Amino acid sequence: MSIEIAERLGLAVWVKDLKAARSLGRMGNIHYVSKRLKYVFLYIDGRKADRMIPRIERMPFVTRVERSLRRELATEFHS
Incomplete structure (x- = not known):
């Protein structure tokens, strides 16, 4: 059995x-909410991202959505 x-x-x-932003919890896992800068960092399923991002952008309280660039960053460092 493999997981x-x-x-x-x-x-x-x-x-x-920010109150309306709580409804983003239905789309994925809310990791962080910045009250001062008014953004929510959330994780969504990567396979469903192409369908989910346009749905999130259409919400009336959303101004913009930015993808995380963590996958593109080099994580191996050589000395």
Whole structure:
């Protein structure tokens, strides 16, 4: 029996209203909410990202959505 770990994608979602931003929890896992800068960092399933991001962008309280660039960063360092 093998357990398959879902690939997840981090999103920074900039919002107008933080109370309404709680509804983003239905889309994925909310990791962090910045009250001062008004953004929510959430993780979504990477395989469903192409369908989920346009749905999030269409929400009335969302101003913009940015994908995490963590996958593109080099994580191996040589000395």
